[in-house]
Amino acid sequence: MSDAVKVPARRLAHARTGDKGNRCNIGVIAWHPALYPILVEQLTEEAVAAWFATRAPAKVARYLLPRLEAINFVLDEALDGGVNESLNLDSHGKALSFLLLSMPIEIPDWAVDLLAGDDPPRPSTIADRRHP
Amino acid sequence: MDTDTLLVGCAAGFSGDRTDAAAPVVRTLIARGRPACLVFETLAERTLALAQLRRLDDPQAGYEPQLEAMLGPVLADCLGHGIRIVGNFGAANPVAAARKILALAGALGLSPPRVAVVAGDDLSGPSFRPLLAARSGEVTPESELISAHAYIGAEPVAAALRGGAQVVVAGRIADPVLALAPALAHFGWALDDWNRLARATMAGHLLECGAQVSGGYFADPGYKDVPDLHAIGFPIAEIDAEGNCVIGKADGTGGCVTTHTVKEQLLYEIHDPAAYLTPDVVADITAAEVRQVGENRVSLTGVAGHPRPAALKASVFSEGGWVAEGEISYAGPGAERRARLAAEILARRLPGLALRVDLIGVLSVLGDDAGRALAGRPAGAAQDVRLRVAAAARDRGDVERLLRETTALYTCGPAGGGGVRTSMRRRLHTRSCMVPREAVRTSWRMVAADE
Numbered sequence: 001m002s003d004a005v006k007v008p009a010r011r012l013a014h015a016r017t018g019d020k021g022n023r024c025n026i027g028v029i030a031w032h033p034a035l036y037p038i039l040v041e042q043l044t045e046e047a048v049a050a051w052f053a054t055r056a057p058a059k060v061a062r063y064l065l066p067r068l069e070a071i072n073f074v075l076d077e078a079l080d081g082g083v084n085e086s087l088n089l090d091s092h093g094k095a096l097s098f099l100l101l102s103m104p105i106e107i108p109d110w111a112v113d114l115l116a117g118d119d120p121p122r123p124s125t126i127a128d129r130r131h132p
Numbered sequence: 133m134d135t136d137t138l139l140v141g142c143a144a145g146f147s148g149d150r151t152d153a154a155a156p157v158v159r160t161l162i163a164r165g166r167p168a169c170l171v172f173e174t175l176a177e178r179t180l181a182l183a184q185l186r187r188l189d190d191p192q193a194g195y196e197p198q199l200e201a202m203l204g205p206v207l208a209d210c211l212g213h214g215i216r217i218v219g220n221f222g223a224a225n226p227v228a229a230a231r232k233i234l235a236l237a238g239a240l241g242l243s244p245p246r247v248a249v250v251a252g253d254d255l256s257g258p259s260f261r262p263l264l265a266a267r268s269g270e271v272t273p274e275s276e277l278i279s280a281h282a283y284i285g286a287e288p289v290a291a292a293l294r295g296g297a298q299v300v301v302a303g304r305i306a307d308p309v310l311a312l313a314p315a316l317a318h319f320g321w322a323l324d325d326w327n328r329l330a331r332a333t334m335a336g337h338l339l340e341c342g343a344q345v346s347g348g349y350f351a352d353p354g355y356k357d358v359p360d361l362h363a364i365g366f367p368i369a370e371i372d373a374e375g376n377c378v379i380g381k382a383d384g385t386g387g388c389v390t391t392h393t394v395k396e397q398l399l400y401e402i403h404d405p406a407a408y409l410t411p412d413v414v415a416d417i418t419a420a421e422v423r424q425v426g427e428n429r430v431s432l433t434g435v436a437g438h439p440r441p442a443a444l445k446a447s448v449f450s451e452g453g454w455v456a457e458g459e460i461s462y463a464g465p466g467a468e469r470r471a472r473l474a475a476e477i478l479a480r481r482l483p484g485l486a487l488r489v490d491l492i493g494v495l496s497v498l499g500d501d502a503g504r505a506l507a508g509r510p511a512g513a514a515q516d517v518r519l520r521v522a523a524a525a526r527d528r529g530d531v532e533r534l535l536r537e538t539t540a541l542y543t544c545g546p547a548g549g550g551g552v553r554t555s556m557r558r559r560l561h562t563r564s565c566m567v568p569r570e571a572v573r574t575s576w577r578m579v580a581a582d583e
Contacts, residue, residue, distance in 0.1 A: 014356060014392060016349070018401030021564060027399025029392060054505035063405050067421050067434070068395050074403050080501040084178055084452065084562045087488035087522040090497035099498050117355045 004108075010101035011115040013039055017097040022082040023074060024093045026100050030069040032114045039071060040064060042105050048073055051103050055079075055096075073100070138318045139168035140311045140335070141368040141382070144202060144219075145342025147174040151201040153342065153366045156382035158206045160368060162213050163383065167318060169293075170210055171310040172202060172219035173340045180304055181449035181560050183223035184256065184279035194225030195301075200236055207236060211245050211298055218289060218310055222249060222301040224279065230301045230579035244581050248297035250288045252574030253304035255280040255446055255567070264448055268565035276451040278560065282444045282572045285411030287323065289313035292576040300576075304447075306410050308336030315371050323412075330415035330437025331375030337408070337415075338379055338397050338432065342366050345379055345397040346428075347387030360386025378431045389428040398422070398432070407438070409445070414438040443566035452561030456531035457522045458538025459492075461551040468494055468514040470546035477545055478521055481537045485523045485530060492518035518551075524559055531556060 009015075012035045015028045028043065030036040049060040057078040064071055079093045080086035107115070141161050143154035154170065161168040174196045187194025196202070199221050210217055222229040226249040233247050255264065256279045264280055265271045281304035290313040292300045300313075315321070315332040323329070338345045346367045347358040358364075365385025370378045381389050398417060402408055408415040416436040425431045458478075462470040468491065475489045489503055490496035494514045499505040521538065525531045535554040542552060 010352075010355065014352070014396065016396040016400055018399075020401055020403070021562075023403070025399070025401060025403055027396060027402070029395045029399075054500050054508065056500070056502075056504070061404075065399075065405055065418060065420075067419060068398070068417075070395055070399060072399050072402060072405055082562070084449075084560045085524075087455065087501050087524060088497060088499070089490065089520065095497045 004106040005112065006104045006106050007115060008101060009039070009043065009103045009105050011117050012105055012107070013101065015097035015101050017094055019079060019083060019092045022077050022079045024078045024096060026073045026075070026097050028071045028073065028100065031116045033069050035111060035114055036066070036069040038105065038107060038111060043071060043103065047103070048100065052078060052099070137166060137370045137372050138315055139164055139166050139368055139370055140314055140339060141168065141170045142173065142339040142342050142366050143170055143206070144172040144174050145340065145344060146176055147179045147196055147198065149174070149342055151198060152205070154202060154206045156385050157366050157368060158209050158215065160382045161215055162209065169216040169218060169314045170206065171314070171339065172217070172221050173307055173310055173342065174198070175220040175223055175304065177447050177562065178560060180223055180281055181279050181562070183225070184449070187224045192228050195223045195229035195232065196221035199229055199232055203233060204236060208240055208242055211237070211242060216293060216297070216314065217299040218293070218302070218314060219300070220302045220305050220310070222303045224254070224303065226250065226301045226303050227579060227583070231583060233299055233301065234579070234581040238581070245298040246296055247299045247301060247579050248292035248295065248576050249579055250284070250292060250300065250302040250305065250574065250576045252288065252572055253281045253284045255282055255572070263567060263571055264446065264565065267446070267567055268448055268563050270563055272448065272450045278449040278451065280446055280448040282446040282567055283411055284444065284572060284574050285309060285440070286313040286316050288574040288576040290316040293317035295576070297578065306412070307340035308333040308410055309412070311336030311339055311369060311371065312412060315375065319373055324439070326413050326437030326439060328375035328437070329413040331377070331435045332371055333410055333413055333415050334398070334417060334420070334432060334435045335369045335371050335375070335377035338377070338394065339367055339369055341397065341400065343387060344400065345393055346381040346389050347393055350393050350396060356392070358386070358388055362386065376431065376433045378425060378429050380429045389430050391422045391424050391430055394422045394430045394432065409441055411440065411444050413440050443568055444572055446565055446567045448563050448565065450561045452559035453524055453526040454528045454531045454556060455522060455524045455559045456534040456554070456556045457520065458534055458554045459518055459520045459552065460538060460541050460545070460549045461518045462546065462549055463516045464548065465515065467517045468512050470548065471517040471519040472511055473546045474519050474541050474549060475521065477541065478534070478537055482523070482533055485525065485534065487534070488522040490520040492520055496520065528556070
């Protein structure tokens, strides 16, 4: 059984959503350079498309910006028509950055100390890691 | 002291932004004692269509409604210290906005400033209909078109500044133009100096949402803490002769400028980072770097530019029917089940109307219009739930039924429902298209006080 610790992406990165028409972008920025490759490995186009399945994006494109330790996701047709057409209270999709930041990310032992935020990894998995 | 930089302070990031934001920015610009200008971005896509509707009602309206409140506190200081003002607060009626500014100056006892207006963005007139129909693939009946505007570039704004304008009033200029145009006028770059144009464009991009680069829209307690967010300072870019910039903010204010706030805003509304399309240049941020160079000071370097696109983006707005919304709250034990039952009642009472259902407190903004997310979520035991239902239709009468049925839930719906609110509003239909640059003639001119 894997003893990998899983944490929400929010502990590795921060993010902001922008919108243009029916297209949404989510800029994801690593909190630490060493966390960036973990995000690149696990926040794939396929993983993000699956996480956003109920928004039914026609396409998810991912752009890597290693000098900024950032990833830009572009989700086509994910806004139910966009700011003027959607019936969503949040017709801009402003809140979607936090949907992405709730994606679970597996982190190796060495990365735990680099995580942001004050909610710890699940106690059981911490115990697993400290007492293999 | 570095004398060859231009300071660009931003005092608004959207229509409805704080009207007390400008004063600390202007105080800081004056204290720096360097060439400076103050910019206001007040024009989201939708804002312009709404402004056009106001102008149809009143030929003297159609510019930024907060114009006087935004400029009033700083106009005298800006004019007195040579700080030029550039804004897209002209919206659908730049000439009326210019006259308002001249009247404001008069009321403040100032001698009349040189106020210029920029024209050419408005494609709402009949002569543009065939072009828009051909380019957007959609024919809008004459009676339904509200507005059409092209995103125009920095040339006419920079020309107005070089022509001596103290205030430049524009409508639909591309947002980054607010910084690019003053930089063009100040440094005299060629219009095909793609790298410099791209760098200053990205400075404008960082400024265009006001406090969003200086700690606004950033705070996430425990993760991203921002000092004195209630008194957030608006940003100031120091643009150098190469177009590179350092982002700072007004002195003595809250908020923060860090590599993280700058990176978030750098990527905001960007699609392909190698090709950020603007009327003036295609900017490429794939090799961009941000560095903390002081307290609340972050530099942006490494932006590259490519030749500007052959066509300009235009947004076309037309009548989009009506939207209605109804809400009712349920609380205590069984609240979620009662809210779901109320939603089911509405669906059965309103056949033929596609309802968007939100259970606020359970699942709302992360849901979808088709209800896929809510359908996949088993009924839970939430104890404070606000049902919100929305629908759109071409005809007002069709969505009005939703208002009546929501209200009827008081006596005919599940137990304990309270706090009904209903609203109805016009909807705008929007589409974008590309129009050839040659079809859009831009110009500028000074406006006389007695026009």
